[in-house]
Amino acid sequence: MTCLEAQSNIMDFIEKKLPDDKAGDFVRHMRRCKTCSEELEIYYTMIVGMHQLDKGRELSSNFKQDLNDELAGIERKIKRSKRFRLSTFSVCLLVALFGIFFLYENTLKRVYDAEQRVIKESQGSSYFYDYFGDVINITKEDEDLFVRYAKKEHVTELTNFQRIHIYHLQHDKAKEGAPEDE
Ligand SMILES: [Zn+2]
Secondary structure (H helix, E strand, O other), X not given: OOHHHHHHOHHHHHOOOOOHHHHHHHHHHHHHOHXXXXXXXXXXXXXXXXXXXXXXXXXXXXXXXXXXXXXXXXXXXXXXXXXXXXXXXXXXHHHHHHHHHHXXXXXXHHHHHHHHHHHHHHHHXXXXXHHHOOOOOOOHHHHHHXXXXXXXXXXXXXXXXXXXXXXXXXXXXXXXXXXXXX
């Protein structure tokens, strides 16, 4: 703010009509510029003094102090609003960071799931027979059952879980039906 601008704002300042966006620059200029601050003090003393007389109030004993208090008040207000803006900004930033983090986590999980799915699908029946063929005795009958089940479910390939489930269903049934060995 130039001296000319600052001085043209003096009246508005005294009448407390200075808009917030100008107040900061105005106070900063007055703190730095001796010429303008002297001018401000003269006008302030004159006009505020006149108002006080007009309203029948007691005349201030220290206009310089009053003026300084008013300038300091504006400085405090600006500092507070800056702090508020900063804290609002921090909160927004934090929310954004959390959002990105969760999005990232979610994406990782999806990629992992997709990979697992591809691995499982590619393993298919050879995986099943490699791993379970030795443990459970899968007969031709069981395999026919798998094929029938797949046809019924309209899938080309059963999951390993489904195969084991069918196997157990079939063999538990057989066990129940068979006479127990003594
Ligand atoms: Zn100036």
